[in-house]
Amino acid sequence: MRDLEWSAAATADLTAIIDYISDDNPRAAQVLKQDIQTKVAGLRENPRLYRVGRIAGTREMVVRSNYLVVYAEDDRIVTILRVLHTARQWPEA
Numbered sequence: 001m002r003d004l005e006w007s008a009a010a011t012a013d014l015t016a017i018i019d020y021i022s023d024d025n026p027r028a029a030q031v032l033k034q035d036i037q038t039k040v041a042g043l044r045e046n047p048r049l050y051r052v053g054r055i056a057g058t059r060e061m062v063v064r065s066n067y068l069v070v071y072a073e074d075d076r077i078v079t080i081l082r083v084l085h086t087a088r089q090w091p092e093a
Contacts, residue, residue, distance in 0.1 A: 004078050007079060007080060007081050009082055010069075014036065017032070017067070018032065040071075040080055043061070044078060053070055058072050058081060067085060067086070068083070
């Protein structure tokens with residue numbers, strides 16, 4: 001099983017998303033956070049389950065229709081690079 005690592009950018013993305021949603025609906029924010037964390041944990045065993053990313057060397061996991069986790073993987077580690085809302089402009093990974 002691979003190790004799991006969150007980049008600083010991905011951690012900041014998740015915090016910003018949860019903070020934004022919490023302003024209107026704290027319960028929904030916590031459910032989304034749990035959904036993302038649960039799906040990300042599954043990447044340790046099945047990192048190639050999701051599609052090849054738009055940026056070379058990445059993969060993309062759709063958590064919900066509007067939220068995407070961008071990650072990279074090798075034989076030892078899965079690195080979460082970004083957590084994005086699909087309506088926002090794509091930053092570099």
